[in-house]
Amino acid sequence: MLIDSSPSPTSLDATLILAEHESGSIKAQTVSTVVAANHLGESSSVSLLLAGSGSSLQEAASQAASCHPSVSEVLVADSDRFEYPLAEPWAKLVDFVRQQRDYSHILASSSSFGKNILPRVAALLDVSPVTDVVKILGSNEFIRPIYAGNALCRVRYTGAGPCVLTIRTTSFPVTPITESKKATISQIDLSKFKEDAVSRSRYVGQSTQDTERPDLGSARVVITGGRALKSVENFKMIEKLAEKLGGAVGATRAAVDAGYVPNDLQVGQTGKIVAPELYMAFGVSGAIQHLAGIKDSKVIVAVNKDADAPIFQVADYGLVGDLFEVIPELLEKLPEKK
Amino acid sequence: MKILVAVKRVVDYAVKIRVKPDKTGVDTQNVKMSMNPFCEIALEEALRIKEAGFAKEVVAVSIGPPQCVDTLRTGLAMGADRGIHVEANSSFLPLTIAKILKSLADVENPGLIFLGKQAIDDDCNQTGQMVAALLGWPQATFASKVVVLDKDKQFATVDREVDGGLETLSVDLPAVITTDLRLNQPRYATLPNIMKAKSKPIKKMTLEDLKVDIKSDIEIVEVTEPPKRKSGVIVSSVDELIDKLKNEAHVV
Numbered sequence: 001m002l003i004d005s006s007p008s009p010t011s012l013d014a015t016l017i018l019a020e021h022e023s024g025s026i027k028a029q030t031v032s033t034v035v036a037a038n039h040l041g042e043s044s045s046v047s048l049l050l051a052g053s054g055s056s057l058q059e060a061a062s063q064a065a066s067c068h069p070s071v072s073e074v075l076v077a078d079s080d081r082f083e084y085p086l087a088e089p090w091a092k093l094v095d096f097v098r099q100q101r102d103y104s105h106i107l108a109s110s111s112s113f114g115k116n117i118l119p120r121v122a123a124l125l126d127v128s129p130v131t132d133v134v135k136i137l138g139s140n141e142f143i144r145p146i147y148a149g150n151a152l153c154r155v156r157y158t159g160a161g162p163c164v165l166t167i168r169t170t171s172f173p174v175t176p177i178t179e180s181k182k183a184t185i186s187q188i189d190l191s192k193f194k195e196d197a198v199s200r201s202r203y204v205g206q207s208t209q210d211t212e213r214p215d216l217g218s219a220r221v222v223i224t225g226g227r228a229l230k231s232v233e234n235f236k237m238i239e240k241l242a243e244k245l246g247g248a249v250g251a252t253r254a255a256v257d258a259g260y261v262p263n264d265l266q267v268g269q270t271g272k273i274v275a276p277e278l279y280m281a282f283g284v285s286g287a288i289q290h291l292a293g294i295k296d297s298k299v300i301v302a303v304n305k306d307a308d309a310p311i312f313q314v315a316d317y318g319l320v321g322d323l324f325e326v327i328p329e330l331l332e333k334l335p336e337k338k
Numbered sequence: 339m340k341i342l343v344a345v346k347r348v349v350d351y352a353v354k355i356r357v358k359p360d361k362t363g364v365d366t367q368n369v370k371m372s373m374n375p376f377c378e379i380a381l382e383e384a385l386r387i388k389e390a391g392f393a394k395e396v397v398a399v400s401i402g403p404p405q406c407v408d409t410l411r412t413g414l415a416m417g418a419d420r421g422i423h424v425e426a427n428s429s430f431l432p433l434t435i436a437k438i439l440k441s442l443a444d445v446e447n448p449g450l451i452f453l454g455k456q457a458i459d460d461d462c463n464q465t466g467q468m469v470a471a472l473l474g475w476p477q478a479t480f481a482s483k484v485v486v487l488d489k490d491k492q493f494a495t496v497d498r499e500v501d502g503g504l505e506t507l508s509v510d511l512p513a514v515i516t517t518d519l520r521l522n523q524p525r526y527a528t529l530p531n532i533m534k535a536k537s538k539p540i541k542k543m544t545l546e547d548l549k550v551d552i553k554s555d556i557e558i559v560e561v562t563e564p565p566k567r568k569s570g571v572i573v574s575s576v577d578e579l580i581d582k583l584k585n586e587a588h589v590v
Contacts, residue, residue, distance in 0.1 A: 086507070087467065087477050112500040116479050119432075119464035123471035128433045128556045131462055141559065146460050147355045151364055152562050153460075159555030201476040201509040204495065208503035217501075221589075245590065253519065263482065263520065264503045270456065270519060272501075278589040289351070295564065299587045301579065316570040316587070319579055329576040335590060 013041045013139070014101070018094065018108040018117065019048040019074075020085075024059035026067045028218050029109035032169035034068045039136035039172075040105055047073040047103075048183075051082035051093055061185050069179040077188045081195065084203035085113050089195055091120040096193050098125070103162050104139070110166040110273075111217075122164040129164040130155055134171040139163070148269040148292035169217065170275035170296055209262060213239075214248045216265065221247030222276045222297075224267055227254035228283025228305075228323060235260045237327045238282065244334055250274065252290050268293040282323040286311025303327075339393045339449035339491055339511075341384040343418065344439055345377040345400050347409040348459040361560040364459075373409050376454025378416075379517040382524040383485060384452050385417045392487045393449070395419045399442060401435055402426050407540060414535035415527030421540040424548070432460075433553045436468035441548035443473055448512065449491065455480050455516040466516035476509040482520040487511075 015037045020027040030048070037046050048064050048071055050057060061076045075097060081089050094106065094117075106121060108114030110132045122129035135143035140157040142165065157163045216222060223245065225238040235255070242249045250267040251260065267274055269289040275296035282303045284290060291314055294300065302315035303326050312318040319326060349355060350370040358365050373381075384396045398413035399422040400406040410421035424438055443451060456463035470477035478485075482504065483497035491511060498505045499518045509515075527535070545552065573579045583590045 087470075087479075091471060112480065112498075115463050116467065116477075119467035120471040120477065122464070123433065123436060123468035126433075126553075128431045128553060129464060130556065131464055145564070146561070147349070147364060148458065148461065149564060150355050151357050152564050154559040154562070156557045156559050157555060158557055161555075201478065201507050201513075204506040204508050206500075206503065206505040257520065262503060263499050264501060269458070269461065278583070278587075288354070295567075299583070299589050300567075300570070301583070312570075312572070314567055314570075316568070317579055317582055318570060318572045319574075319576070320572065321576075326576055330580070333576060333580055335584070 013044040014103045015040060015044050015046045015105040015107060016094070016097065016103040017046060017048050018090070018106070018114065019050045019064060020109070020111065020113050021050055021052065021057070021060035021064070024056045024063065026060055026064045028174065028215070029111050029169040030064075031067050031174045032172045033107050033109045033167045034070050035174055036133070036136060036167040036172040037105070037107055038070055041139045044070075045072045046070050047075055049075045049077070049094065049097060051077040051079075051085075051090065053078055053080050053083045065183040065185050066180060068177060069181040071183045074183050074185045075188055076185060077190060079190055085117070086201050086203065087117045087120050088201055090117045091124055092195055093193065094121045095124050097188065098162065105163045105165065107165050107167060110168045114166045118164055118166050125161050125164065127159050127161040127164055128157070129166070130157060131166045132168050133165050134168050145292075148288050149295055150288065150292075168273060170273055209264060213242060214246070216248045216250055216267070216272045216274055219248035219274070219276050221245045221278045222250045222267070222274050222280070223247050224250035224252065224279070224281045224284060225255055225260070226252045226282065226284035227258055229255060229260055232260050234324075240331060241280070241327055244331060244336070245278070247276070247278070252284055252287075281311055281315075282327060284311055285309045286314065340395045340397060340446060341387060341393045341450045341452060342439070342443060342446055342448040343377070343381045343384045343396060343398050343413070343452045344435075344465070345381060345398050345409055345413050346374040346454070346457045347371050347400060347402060347406050348374045348457050351375055351458055357561055357563050361562055363558070363561050371405070373412055374454050374457045376456060376458070376517055376519070378524040379519070379521050380452040380454050381413050381416055381418060382522045383517060384450070385525075386522065387450070387485070387487065392491060397422060397446060397448070399424065399439070401430065401438055410540050411535055412527060414538040414540075415532040416525055417531065418538070420538055422543060423540055424543050424545070426545065431553060431556055432462050432464040433468055434550065436465050436472055437550045437553070438545070438548055439465070439469045440472040441550055443469070450494070450512060451514045453514070453516050455518050466514050470514035473512075473514070475513050477514045477516070478507050478509050479516040480518040481515050482518045485515065
């Protein structure tokens, strides 16, 4: 159902970013999205939209106000209905906010949150979104990967409504912030915000890994294992090596399907996209779909018994050998993490 | 309850694609085409729900050129009851596809619409979410694990693959569900079913029939190959590898 069928003229250079937060702070991918917004145009104002409930939301808002000098405003929607990021109330919220003020661009990161919600927002606004943007060439021209990253598509948005984008955050790294600036924080008046009483979704629960290891999407080092690891027990070798190098653990689809590791470790076209300084793949053959997730890594190392494995065609350094011998040797000989 | 499943004909997942020299797109002439793997999973889930007694009919729909009928026949061979082919020659943006599916839903009144989470050609991951928005229905995207329907068919419980792991939602029906890789293993069409599929109906429809306007607010400027990585070297020992990583690449 369209909320507003006639698009009001959008003001120039005002960007709304759907922010993600956890335990009282803004997630790294939201800051990357702010960096991306800077590429849209010079005098862009950037507003962060945070929704949730209670004290952790307000803490996150406070932290968001100084997370990047480009942020001019933090909008806060504090209500129980936003306790979990469900697409239906969130999309309605974005449209509600947009009706108070026009935005030329509406952005989110290409996380499962952004991918779930932003296309719904776009359809409510009757605009075509551009998803998984890796390069911004101007306020309405973008590059996005297609065919598992084997081709790049340069597109131009020519519509009248806001330009809706999801950003691949590995393409917009955050550089250390030297300037400190605090944006204004405004609580959104939700008294007129109405949601459908019928036709809803409800959060039931989640199972997430509690780990001290760095987040896959932003880790400097990623160590990945394939199905050749053969068991959950053997995968611990990958974890040990990741720990030694201060890295995150990744896995191929085959390893996840085989049950060696949980799904959130999957790297690839439909899993996580990573771009670490060092990517090491053990027992990974190098299927097109896996390579899609690692192409922007600075250095790729592959260890595989099969000299013809496709992974060797993208690896900077390849070692043809048995991972069950190589990993212990690496553990023994590698210097401790910096 | 009726289940509508949208299936897309795409370049087969194993094909090594080539960008056309004139940069207008990817070369799809004489290239193997198949049902999008995520769409196969979507169809499989719909069939399982029907086989469990929660739905009466599974309808497969495909939008595109005449060859889409082949994709629909595969779907019918897997077990869909009937097919709908919406004729379209050019390649439509997801928003137009979503509007077509919305119009079809208005006619067919399904209790569930299943789509693959993304097509492996454009990798957009948009259509399911947009269909849900246009219909005002709840959405459960990136579904993994089994979808369990309540006995009175009022809602479905869905596990979703999200960045942090798995999330469980309960969605009121009618709803839109997009499928992720691990939801199921699609069945192969058996020869008897392929033969049976030949007599299952495929209805042809046009955009005019469905009163849908084409939305063209995105232009493709050009399609290019990504930058190639410099070719690497094969090292002969762990010692050599560590040496290179330390002294050449400076990553350890």
